[in-house]
Amino acid sequence: MALDPAAEAPPSDHRFPCPSCGSELRFSPGAGKLVCDHCGHEEAIEAHRGRIPELDLRAVERGGPPPSEMQEARFVGCPNCGARVELGTDEHARECPFCATPLVTDTGVARQIKPQAQLPFLISEAEARQAMNRWLGRLWFAPSDLVAYARAGRAMQGVYAPYWTYDAETVTEYTGERGTVHYESRPVSVVVNGRQQTEMQQVARVVWRPAGGRVARRFDDVLVLGSTSLPKRFTDALAPWDLSALSAYEPRFLAGFRAEGYTVPVETAYGEAKEIMNAVIQADVRRDIGGDQQRIGRLSTEVGALTFKHVLLPVWLAAYRYRGKSFRFVVNGRTGTVQGERPYSTTKIALVAIIMLLLAAALAYVQVNGGRF
16 A cells, blocks of 8 residues: 655654753663763653554554554664664664674665554663673573673663554354263272282263353453564563553653664564464363363354554663674563573583582492492
8 A cells, every 4th residue: 555655754763962962862761761961961751651542453454554653764674683773864884782793774764653652661771781690690501701701791782672562352152061070989900019909999080061152352462572583482581561551652762772673564463462362262261161171172253353552662682792603682671581592611511510420430439338438
């Protein structure tokens, strides 16, 4: 569907000059306001909570997003991890915050669905670094020089990661079976003292009866990552996110931070959202069937209202290239939860193996010699 360029927002640039000295203001996670590191000027930011407008997914699938919900932004794609990193209007080169690969600026402008909401950063870069260092300290077999390199390295980068949230009203009709467990005495052949004999034992027997019915569920903010730059095991483990604290999109919360553009279209991400919802619906059906055990036969789900939001969630990133390999560490910008690549030191593993062998040999020697060395 052709979009009216005049109806679109200009390229986004999350930079705000200080009215006192002209330096760039940045959002301070701890203070929750814009601050100037040069002169100390501060500006409050109001977070608009409450009901955030959503878009009709079916309407978007039929004709594309409304022009008013589109924006233009400059992105550069990482050839290594596939991230789309947003660039300011005066930037010409960067390093990928997700994998530390050098990037060359693509001066083209891309259109994307505007973010409808964001969760601002709550923890500072220093707090994120402390959380990462504690996490690294618990990795027994991590290479010592990599741990030292990470701890002494440059500052972590704050990035807003793109997510989709889905709301849906569903009604599911089902058929299945309800199983009730009964116990009855039966003769069972057993071996006692080397002899086979028959004993009466209580044996469970499941009686199955047909079941059917209808369950309804309203889903709110089913969350799906809108990019593939980070392994899904990382991003899933950063949950939970306090989505009840989402506020209407405000660019000033992004001042001083990067924003990643989505690479997974909203229609594609809905496939994962359906899998999440189906798992919940099946749990609802099992509860509705009741009994001791359940068998689900047929499920038929009707989806009524179906809407979505494009939201930005905060993560602190550290990417280190070490001996030709990229190691990535990710910190939830709200809770401090850490995930990352788990590096292993073959030297440390070999030393532990040698120590274990020596201990085993010493124990065997003591047992053979009756405790005498």
